[in-house]
Each structure stands twice: as C-alpha cells, then as structure tokens.
Amino acid sequence: MSLQERKERERAHRHQLIVAAARELAEAHGWDAVTTRRLSERIEYSQPVLYSHFRGKREIVGAVALEGFAELTATMREAVANGPEGRAAVAALADAYVDFAERNPALYDAMFLLDTGLPFADEATPVPLREGFETLLDTLGDIAGSADPALFVEIFWSALHGLVSLTRSGRLPRQEASRRLDVLVDRFAERGGDG
Amino acid sequence: MSLQERKERERAHRHQLIVAAARELAEAHGWDAVTTRRLSERIEYSQPVLYSHFRGKREIVGAVALEGFAELTATMREAVANGPEGRAAVAALADAYVDFAERNPALYDAMFLLDTGLPFADEATPVPLREGFETLLDTLGDIAGSADPALFVEIFWSALHGLVSLTRSGRLPRQEASRRLDVLVDRFAERGGDG
DNA sequence: TCGAATGTCTAGCACTGCTAGGATCCGGGG
DNA sequence: CCCCGGATCCTAGCAGTGCTAGACATTCGA
Numbered sequence: 001m002s003l004q005e006r007k008e009r010e011r012a013h014r015h016q017l018i019v020a021a022a023r024e025l026a027e028a029h030g031w032d033a034v035t036t037r038r039l040s041e042r043i044e045y046s047q048p049v050l051y052s053h054f055r056g057k058r059e060i061v062g063a064v065a066l067e068g069f070a071e072l073t074a075t076m077r078e079a080v081a082n083g084p085e086g087r088a089a090v091a092a093l094a095d096a097y098v099d100f101a102e103r104n105p106a107l108y109d110a111m112f113l114l115d116t117g118l119p120f121a122d123e124a125t126p127v128p129l130r131e132g133f134e135t136l137l138d139t140l141g142d143i144a145g146s147a148d149p150a151l152f153v154e155i156f157w158s159a160l161h162g163l164v165s166l167t168r169s170g171r172l173p174r175q176e177a178s179r180r181l182d183v184l185v186d187r188f189a190e191r192g193g194d195g
Numbered sequence: 196m197s198l199q200e201r202k203e204r205e206r207a208h209r210h211q212l213i214v215a216a217a218r219e220l221a222e223a224h225g226w227d228a229v230t231t232r233r234l235s236e237r238i239e240y241s242q243p244v245l246y247s248h249f250r251g252k253r254e255i256v257g258a259v260a261l262e263g264f265a266e267l268t269a270t271m272r273e274a275v276a277n278g279p280e281g282r283a284a285v286a287a288l289a290d291a292y293v294d295f296a297e298r299n300p301a302l303y304d305a306m307f308l309l310d311t312g313l314p315f316a317d318e319a320t321p322v323p324l325r326e327g328f329e330t331l332l333d334t335l336g337d338i339a340g341s342a343d344p345a346l347f348v349e350i351f352w353s354a355l356h357g358l359v360s361l362t363r364s365g366r367l368p369r370q371e372a373s374r375r376l377d378v379l380v381d382r383f384a385e386r387g388g389d390g
Numbered sequence: 391t392c393g394a395a396t397g398t399c400t401a402g403c404a405c406t407g408c409t410a411g412g413a414t415c416c417g418g419g420g
Numbered sequence: 421c422c423c424c425g426g427a428t429c430c431t432a433g434c435a436g437t438g439c440t441a442g443a444c445a446t447t448c449g450a
Contacts, residue, residue, distance in 0.1 A: 036407060046430050048409075057407065112366065121368040147378045154367055155358065155379045162357030163350065171307065172349055173316040183342045184350045187382055231438060241399050243440075252438065 015053050017043050019063045026064065026106035031114065034060075062116035068107040069128035073135055075100050080139045087189035089139050094160060094185050098177075101164040108168075112161055133157075143189065156188050210248050212238050214258045221259065221301035226309065229255075257311035263302040264323035268330055270295050275334045282384035284334050289355060289380050293372075296359040303363075307356055338384065351383050 021042040025034045036057060040047040054060045079096035080089060101108040110116065119125050136153045144152035163184065166172040172180070216237040220229045231252060235242040249255045274291035275284060296303040305311065314320050331348045339347035358379065361367040367375070 035405085037405090047407090048431095049429070051408070052428085112361070113364075115364070120366045147381065148374070151371060151375050151378045154375055155354065155382065158357030158361055158367070158375075158379070159350065159354035160357065161361060162353030162355070165360065166307070166353055166356060169308075169310070171315045172353070176346060179343070180346050180349055180353075183346045184353070186342065187350065187385075190382075190385060230436085232436090242438090243400095244398070246439070247397085 011053075014043065014045070014049075018050060018053055018060060019067065022060050023064045023067065023107065026110070027104065031061070031106060031109060058115060058117055061110050061114050062118050064107065065110040065114075065116050065118060066126060066128055068104065068111045069126070069132050071104075071107075072097070072100050072111070073128060073132040076132070076135050080135075086143070087185065090143065090156075090189040091185045093136065093139060093156075094181055094188075097160050098164060098181060101168070105168060108164065113165065159184055159188070206248075209238065209240070209244075213245060213248055213255060214262065217255050218259045218262065218302065221305070222299065226256070226301060226304060253310060253312055256305050256309050257313050259302065260305040260309075260311050260313060261321060261323055263299065263306045264321070264327050266299075266302075267292070267295050267306070268323060268327040271327070271330050275330075281338070282380065285338065285351075285384040286380045288331065288334060288351075289376055289383075292355050293359060293376060296363070300363060303359070308360065354379055354383070 018039060021039055022034050025038060025042065034057075036047050036050055039060070040050060043049070050060070054063070076093055076096045079092040084092050118129070120129065133153065136157065137149060140153055140156060141149045163172070163180065167174060167177060213234060216234055217229050220233060220237065229252075231242050231245055234255070235245060238244070245255070249258070271288055271291045274287040279287050313324070315324065328348065331352065332344060335348055335351060336344045358367070358375065362369060362372060
C-alpha cells in the first residue's frame with residue numbers, strides 16, 4: 001500500500017503547488033494575470049492537470065481564499081490576545097483587518113471580492129471561515145449593546161470591507177485612511193442601548 | 196453647417212444607443228454578458244464603431260456608471276426631500292441607497308465594483324459623482340458629531356457599500372438584511388461627541 | 391470631375407477557460 | 421519473460437474574449 005500512499009502524497013503536494021503558484025502570481029501581478037496557461041507553466045505540468053485537481057479556475061481561487069481565511073483569523077486572534085476591552089478591542093480588530101487587506105491585496109480579493117463559490121453562512125461553510133467570524137464574535141459580543149451580536153459583527157465587518165474595497169479601488173482617497181478608520185472605530189465602540 | 200450638426204446629432208444618438216444597450220444587457224444577463232460583439236450586434240454596427248466612441252470596454256462601463264450616479268443622487272435627494280432629522284434622516288438615506296442597489300444590481304456594479312477609470316475624490320471628478328456625495332453631506336453633516344463631516348459620510352457610505360456588496364455576493368445571508376440595516380442605522384444615528 | 395478625407399466593415403491577432411482523444415508508462419496475470 | 425489494462429499526462433483544438441490593421445466605399449471640397 002506504500003505505493004498508493006506515495007502517489008497520494010505526490011498528488012497532495014502538486015495540489016498545494018498549484019495553490020501556491022496561483023497565490024504568488026496573483027499577489028505579484030493581480031488575478032487577471034492568473035491564467036490556466038501561466039499556472040500550468042509554473043507547476044511544469046500541462047493545463048489539463050489543473051482540472052484533475054480543481055473543477056475550474058473558480059475552485060483554485062477558492063483554495064487560495066481558504067488559506068486567506070485561516071491567516072486572517074490567526075492575525076485577528078493575535079491582535080486581541082492580550083484581552084483588550086471596549087474601544088481598544090474594536091480598534092485592535094479593525095487595525096488587524098485593514099492591515100491584513102493592505103498586506104495581501106490579492107488574497108483579500110479572493111476572499112471577499114471574487115467569485116469562489118465558497119458557502120458563507122451555511123451549514124457547509126468551511127471551518128477557517130467559521131473561526132474567523134467567531135473570533136470577531138468572541139471579542140465584540142459584549143460591545144453589541146442591545147443589538148443582536150451576530151448582526152452587530154456582520155455590520156462591523158461590512159463597514160471594514162466597504163472601507164477596504166472602496167479604498168483599494170480608488171473610490172476613496174488613500175490620504176486620510178487612518179483618520180477614517182478612527183472615525184469608524186469610534187462609531188462602533190460606543191455603547192448603544194443597554195448592553 | 197446644418198449638415199455637420201446633423202452628423203454630430205446622429206453620433207450623439209449612437210453614443211447613447213451604445214450606453215443603453217450596455218446597460219440593458221448588463222442588467223439582463225450580468226456584465227460578463229456585455230461583450231463588444233454582442234454590443235455591436237445590438238446597435239447594428241460593427242465592433243470598430245464602438246471604439247470610435249469609447250476608448251474601450253472600460254469607458255463604456257464608465258458611461259453607464261455615470262448614469263447610475265445621477266439616478267442614485269436623485270433617489271437620495273427625493274428620500275430626504277421632506278427634511279428628516281436625526282435617525283430618520285440616516286434611515287431614509289440608507290434605505291434609498293440599499294433599495295437602489297437592489298433594484299439596479301448591474302448599474303451598482305458599474306458604479307462601485309468594476310474598473311471604470313472614473314476619478315473619485317479628485318479635481319477631475321464628474322459632476323454627478325460630486326453631487327451624490329454632497330447630498331449625503333448636506334443631510335448627515337450635523338449628525339457627524341465631533342467627527343469631520345466628510346470622513347463621517349465616507350464611512351457611512353463604506354458601511355452601506357460593504358453591506359450591499361457582501362450581501363449581493365452571497366457572503367452575507369439575505370435573510371436578515373433589513374434587521375442588519377436597522378442595526379447599522381442605529382450605530383450611525385447616535386450622537387458621538389459634542390456636535 | 392477628381393483627389394482627399396471621412397466613415398465603416400472584414401478579417402485577423404493574441405489571448406482566455408476548458409476538453410476530447412491519443413500517447414505513454416507501469417503494475418499484475420499468464 | 422511478455423503482454424495487457426488502467427492510470428496518467430500531453431497535444432491539439434474549440435468557442436469565446438478585447439481590440440486593431442487595412443481595405444473599401446462614400447461623400448465632400450476644390
């Protein structure tokens with residue numbers, strides 16, 4: 001059986017090779033530059049091999065996105081590791097989120113902009129995704145005030161995503177980015193209703 | 196000179212024909228379905244004609260987006276025509292914005308998602324765009340509290356855009372959409388600092 | 391009436407995601 | 421040992437994309 005195991009291992013290795021190549025290519029030259037031909041050239045296999053690992057380009061983007069969710073969750077957890085509260089907690093998460101997006105623009109696009117087919121708020125939602133949301137929930141739960149914590153987290157995430165995506169597409173000037181984030185944090189750190 | 200004028204008029208007419216065709220096609224089958232071949236078929240001219248009116252597909256999307264900005268501005272102005280204040284004003288604008296996005300998804304994408312090359316916060320920013328922003332400023336200026344009104348409007352817009360785009364891409368469930376918007380309005384309608 | 395400018399179209403380029411069908415290699419049975 | 425069956429991989433190609441060079445006609449000004 002060791003033979004089959006080796007083959008399986010090699011397959012898994014090649015699978016990861018594809019994902020890594022896609023990610024690097026995207027981060028270096030944008031997702032438009034990630035074509036099946038270029039990918040196949042990088043991994044030194046022909047194009048059809050890609051389709052023996054993934055159903056199509058969409059699924060490759062999805063695989064990269066999954067890596068991103070794991071990393072973003074780790075980053076946010078680290079940001080609130082020392083147990084900040086109130087405004088400090090909101091600020092820590094917001095900073096971590098925006099920094100992550102700034103540092104990994106292509107990764108961020110895969111996660112939140114491109115069509116990956118990943119199910120989000122669903123019973124089939126992958127683990128890294130759930131954990132990201134729960135990290136936010138754990139830290140922001142008591143800040144929600146009278147609002148439903150889940151909904152509160154969702155609109156906090158929405159606001160951050162809006163800021164990031166509008167800035168990155170040039171629709172908001174980069175100039176006042178940090179002050180803008182401050183104002184946003186202020187808004188969400190205030191106590192609303194009786195917690 | 197009437198001859199040249201007629202030609203000019205016909206040219207303008209065809210220009211508008213292209214924009215209308217692009218918009219209809221996008222709204223009916225998504226922007227992926229808007230190809231230069233299909234467009235040229237609709238307007239009953241060959242493809243190169245498109246390039247005598249626009250530099251490329253990007254500019255066509257941009258022209259559609261411009262229409263969108265004018266309409267969105269009109270919608271929001273109407274929403275605050277009766278001069279609401281405080282929470283009512285925020286809610287009116289938020290509802291108008293989200294409704295507009297819901298009713299014109301392809302138009303919304305052209306405005307806020309796709310690459311159009313339109314300059315946003317710039318001296319070259321087109322008028323319909325400026326007016327949209329100023330409509331928000333006029334209504335929300337005194338709600339900003341101690342924050343810079345412009346920045347406040349920008350993060351309000353960001354939050355709305357985040358909500359809309361995440362919902363439309365399936366990353367937020369449609370189910371609780373209206374409650375989610377309520378929570379968001381609550382957050383932004385509260386007084387922060389001393390106005 | 392003739393040359394030039396204008397307008398339009400045909401045909402084609404280089405690229406995209408994706409796939410059918412043929413070649414090649416390798417392990418197990420006779 | 422040979423040879424066959426199945427897995428693996430590649431070549432070649434499809435239909436589609438945005439965009440453009442160059443030919444063609446038509447129409448204008450001298």
